[in-house]
Amino acid sequence: MTSRRNFLTGAGAIAGAATAAAVSKVAMAALPDAVTQAKPDTMPPVVPNTGRPYSPVVTLNGWTLPWRMNEGVKEFHLVAEPVVRELAPGVKAHLWGYNGQSPGPTIEVVEGDRMRIFVTNRLPEHTSIHWHGQRLPNGMDGVGGLTQKHIPAGKTFVYEFTARRPGTFMYHPHGDEMVQLAMGMMGFWVTHPRGAHPLIDRVDRDFVLLLNAYDIEPGAYTPKVSTMLDFNLFTFNSRIFPGIDSMNVRQNDKVRIRIGNLSMTNHPMHLHGHEFVITGTDGGPTPKSTRWAEVTTDVGVGQMRQIEFVADQEGDWAFHCHKSHHTMNAMGHDVPTMIGVDHRGVARKITSLIPDYMVMGERGMADMGEMEMPIPHNTARMMGGEGPFGNMEMGGMFTTVKVRRDQKPGDYSDAGWYHHPAGTVAYEFTGTLPSAPRADVPARPAPGSKDVEVQIRKPSGRHLGH
Numbered sequence: 226m227t228s229r230r231n232f233l234t235g236a237g238a239i240a241g242a243a244t245a246a247a248v249s250k251v252a253m254a255a256l257p258d259a260v261t262q263a264k265p266d267t268m269p270p271v272v273p274n275t276g277r278p279y280s281p282v283v284t285l286n287g288w289t290l291p292w293r294m295n296e297g298v299k300e301f302h303l304v305a306e307p308v309v310r311e312l313a314p315g316v317k318a319h320l321w322g323y324n325g326q327s328p329g330p331t332i333e334v335v336e337g338d339r340m341r342i343f344v345t346n347r348l349p350e351h352t353s354i355h356w357h358g359q360r361l362p363n364g365m366d367g368v369g370g371l372t373q374k375h376i377p378a379g380k381t382f383v384y385e386f387t388a389r390r391p392g393t394f395m396y397h398p399h400g401d402e403m404v405q406l407a408m409g410m411m412g413f414w415v416t417h418p419r420g421a422h423p424l425i426d427r428v429d430r431d432f433v434l435l436l437n438a439y440d441i442e443p444g445a446y447t448p449k450v451s452t453m454l455d456f457n458l459f460t461f462n463s464r465i466f467p468g469i470d471s472m473n474v475r476q477n478d479k480v481r482i483r484i485g486n487l488s489m490t491n492h493p494m495h496l497h498g499h500e501f502v503i504t505g506t507d508g509g510p511t512p513k514s515t516r517w518a519e520v521t522t523d524v525g526v527g528q529m530r531q532i533e534f535v536a537d538q539e540g541d542w543a544f545h546c547h548k549s550h551h552t553m554n555a556m557g558h559d560v561p562t563m564i565g566v567d568h569r570g571v572a573r574k575i576t577s578l579i580p581d582y583m584v585m586g587e588r589g590m591a592d593m594g595e596m597e598m599p600i601p602h603n604t605a606r607m608m609g610g611e612g613p614f615g616n617m618e619m620g621g622m623f624t625t626v627k628v629r630r631d632q633k634p635g636d637y638s639d640a641g642w643y644h645h646p647a648g649t650v651a652y653e654f655t656g657t658l659p660s661a662p663r664a665d666v667p668a669r670p671a672p673g674s675k676d677v678e679v680q681i682r683k684p685s686g687r688h689l690g691h
Contacts (some may be wrong), residue, residue, distance in 0.1 A: 256343050256381065257293045257302040261325035265311045267470045277335040279417035282431040282483070283637075285472065285624070286464045287413075290330035298339045298385075301332060303354070305376075305398075305410065306347035312458065313468025313554075316605045318439065319446045320409035320463070321348060327409030327463045328435050329396070336391045336419040342384045344376060351375035351400055354384065356414065358394040358507050358529070361386035369400035376400075391418040391425060392509045393483040393529050395435070407450040409463055411435060411487045424510035428533065429478035430637070434461050436524065436546075436622065438488040443555050444601030454489065458605075459551040459621035466552070466623040467610030472544070473639055474536045475632040481533045482544075486524040492551065492622065495521040496534070498542040499626075505531030521547055536628040541612075541643045546622035554605040554620035613642040 262268065268288035270281035275294045282289070292299045308322040323329025334340060346352050353376055355367035365386045369375040376382045394414040398405040413433050418425050438456035440449040461469050474480050481504070484494055500518040504511055507529045524530045545552050600606065610617045617623075629640045 256345075257300045258291075259302045259304045259324065259345065260291050260330075261304070262288050262330065263325050265326075265464065265468070271333070273333075276338065277419065279333065279335050280427065280431065281333060282331065282415050282433050283472075284331045284413065284433045284462065286462045286468075286470055287326065287328065287433070288330050290324065290332050295341070298341050299334060300341045300343070302343045302345070303329060303412075304345045304347055305352050305354075307349075308409075310409065310463050311468070312460065312463065312465050313605050316465075316468070316603055317446065318409075318441055318448065318463075320448070321405060322409050322463075323412055327411075328437070329410075329412030331413040331415060331433055332396070333415045333417065334388045335417050336388055338388045338416075340384075340386060340388065343381055344384065345381040346376045346378055348378060348405075351377050352398050352405060352410070353382075353400040354396050355399040356384070356386075356394065356396050357527070358392065359386070359414075360389045367399050369398075371399075388416045390509055391416045391422065392507075393433075393485065393505060393531055395485045395487060395529065397487060404450045406487060407439070407448050407452065409437065409439070409448070411437065413483070413485060415483070422510070424504070424513065426479070426504075426533070428481040430472070430474045430536075431481045432472050432483065434482060434484050435463075436461065436484065436486040436488050436492050437463060438490070443604040446603060456489065457555055459488070459492075459546065461622055461624060465554050465605055466620050467617075468605075469624040471541075471625045471627045471639055473627045473629070473632070473637045475634070476536060476539055476628050476630040478536050478628075479533065480536050480626070481531060483529065483531050484524050485529045486526055489526060490548075491523050491525045493521050493523045493547040494530070494532075494544070495547040496532075496542065496544050496626070498538045498540060498628075499534045499536065501532040501534035503530055504533045505529070536626065539628050539630055539643065540645075542626045542628065543619075544624055544626050545619070552619045552621045552623045553607050554609070555600070555607055 265286055267283065267286050270283055271289040271291060272281060273279060276292075276299055290301055290303070292301050294300070303323050305321070305323055306325075308320050308325055308327050309317055310320050310322065310327045311317050320327040332342075342354075344354055351369065353367045353369035353373060356365070364372050365384050366372045367384070373382070394416065395411060396414055397411040413435055415433065437460050439458040439460065440452035440456045441447070441458055442449070458465055472480070472482070483505070486492055497520075500520055501522075502516040502518055503522055504516065507527075510531075522530055522532060605620065607620060610619055610623075627640055627643070629643075632640060
């Protein structure tokens, strides 16, 4: 994590002057440091050392934005800027985001906190920030042209409001929204309860996942911003499997996963091996009378779902979107089907002339997961990720929840693959298969037979008027 202490030089100094002119009531010696993060790793939670205490969240393959206290106000500095995001090892995308990353850093506050958020625009066009789901003064809602002027390139605006209710929220632009969302501009916001809350339980592990999708052609780096539906990369926090970290927990930990969706389609999120309950939505914590156990919940566009479960079953349990093409990478909707045709030699010759040429394998798509098919540079395998038993043939919105009995308290490092007790793994049957039972089906009666129960008579005429 780095800090731009000299940010207020050159264009930054102009931005600071614009801030003071736009919000003259804000007294400040200088902006807070613009802290940035370039690594795509899951960073340790930020434990509060100023302000009200809370139990921090873990942003998978992301981080939490630090703050400073200024006369009782919690101050943050977000920088909207072009970024390079590693989607998976060896695969990068040229996106727009905040503070060096897409999605931007998670903002964590406590119910009742007064916040002051400085937003500096280093994009080539204007922007704004909408605080999705928050209750705040209308002029702080962040809709460019409606509730505020757009933030011009090179300028800094200030947002000030109080965290009025606990819950899980998001932030994203409301200026040239189609382009800026498609380029990855979004982030998570968590408001923790001020004290004991009748509908919000304490948990041992609290994870944050933001769902998004990109349309990046094989071999390319920049998303196509005019795409409406046919996206080919589906991500957790702008990472695709196998580049997504696992969620590591101790056996019998109470686990919360907060899921926000800023893609252009719904995602049925499915957990293996456990049942969960939905304890929160966009509107806040759900009444306990409305909660029931399930293993899949649909997260619609612009929605948030908060699920909780007790991780009482050891193992490496899959967690993924249940739309099958959302667990694949570099998936094109116009990929020709070549099942039954051995075209590998031809494909290699064509790829040397057309780098983004891709087709389905002759036996299905497993060939592509096993790297038998050539792929363009800077393109993730359609299905990848080596597991303890071979290729998992997954991509996109897929990760694992690793539940371990012997995980030490406070140590949530990756424990590696699960060692299954003897006799608990599916195995190949090598005996003699019995004959398959078949139902006795009577022979079909001959035409004209008296046993025929239905007679069909074709109407005469020319079917006029149909």
